[in-house]
Amino acid sequence: MKEPVFSKATLGRLPIYLDYLRTGDHGEYISAAEISRALGLGDVQVRKDLNSVSGTGKPKIGYKTTELIAALESVLGRKAATPIVIVGAGKLGKALLDFDGFDEYGIKISAAFDVDKRLLCDRILPMDNFTNYCRLYDIHAGIITVPAACAEEVCDIMIKSGITAIWNFAPTVLNVPENITVCQENLALSLAHLTMKLRK
Ligand SMILES: NC(=O)c1ccc[n+]([C@@H]2O[C@H](COP(=O)([O-])OP(=O)(O)OC[C@H]3O[C@@H](n4cnc5c(N)ncnc54)[C@H](O)[C@@H]3O)[C@@H](O)[C@H]2O)c1
Incomplete structure (x- = not known):
């Protein structure tokens, strides 16, 4: 159903x-x-x-x-949280990784991935491990927080790794097949909407 x-x-x-x-x-x-x-x-x-x-x-x-x-x-999803991964563990990716408010909606960020080896730790893993990790832990949702220039490439890797739902923060439109759901996030848009109310 x-x-x-x-x-x-x-x-x-x-x-x-x-x-x-x-x-x-x-x-x-x-x-x-x-x-x-x-x-x-x-x-x-x-x-x-x-x-x-x-x-x-x-x-x-x-x-x-x-x-x-x-x-x-x-x-x-309080009984079995939906695991989600982040690609790009820079300023934004790290902030999302550290945010514990996703639990409330049954979402658990299980790991972040980055190409920058200096960032690696127990929760930030090398990009080379991405596909295996997603298959091993049955991950189907991902967050993109890489620069716009490489978001499409990251999106392709996600899709090849079995991800079908993407929360994209990079300011670029992703080309995806029909079965992939993309939610484009733009904090500036939310703020602009809020400040418009000040002008009313
Ligand atoms: N939508 C919004 O409201 C919003 C708000 C803030 C930032 N952003 C966007 O989010 C993205 C990240 O911003 P930031 O400030 O965290 O940038 P940042 O430079 O701090 O972090 C980007 C990270 O991506 C990693 N990276 C680069 N190429 C990669 C690849 N191919 N695979 C894996 N990792 C890769 C880098 O090593 C870096 O750690 C940018 O595209 C930015 O424009 C969007």
């Missing part, structure tokens, strides 16, 4: 529901109304989010708490 795709906004709220459900004693069943009151979120919004994760709850009773927790954990 195809996995559901959640909007960014819904995905952002799921860890909040999970943390709430895991703390305190909520009884055998919990309703969307109780959760929305406790978290100060809109009732309709919460109902919609929970429906997309766990189907509709029982009328007037709500969701079985343990089942809702399990469904949220499964969506967020």
Whole structure:
């Protein structure tokens, strides 16, 4: 069965529901109304989010708490984190490698790779090992944080190594086959969007 795709906004709220459900004693069943009151979120919004994760709850009773927790954990990959690798362990790659906020979404950066031998350590590995590593650890997602000039080459290596989902920070459009998903990140764009609101 195809996995559901959640909007960014819904995905952002799921860890909040999970943390709430895991703390305190909520009884055998919990309703969307109780959760929305406790978290100060809109009732309709919460109902919609929970429906997309766990189907509709029982009328007037709500969701079985343990089942809702399990469904949220499964969506967020809390049980078995999705491993992801970084190529380019410079300023940005290193910052992402050190960031522990991905755990919350069931993502674990398992290693970074770089051509610069001076950077190598237990978590930054030589680029020569990349393909073997991805195959050995069954890695299918990668982050590109190399200069734009070599991003395409890195992208090709990723695809040859079995990676099908790429988060690209390099300011260049990658040419990929249809089965490869690329998410192009541009922090400047997010900031420009924010500062536009100042001018309103
Ligand atoms: N999208 C954004 O919002 C955003 C923000 C900051 C930086 N960037 C981009 O991210 C990239 C990295 O920026 P940075 O400041 O970390 O650069 P950096 O120079 O500090 O790091 C780049 C790293 O890539 C490595 N590298 C170069 N060629 C490689 C290859 N073929 N294989 C493996 N590793 C290789 C280098 O050795 C270096 O360690 C750049 O393309 C930059 O433009 C994007």
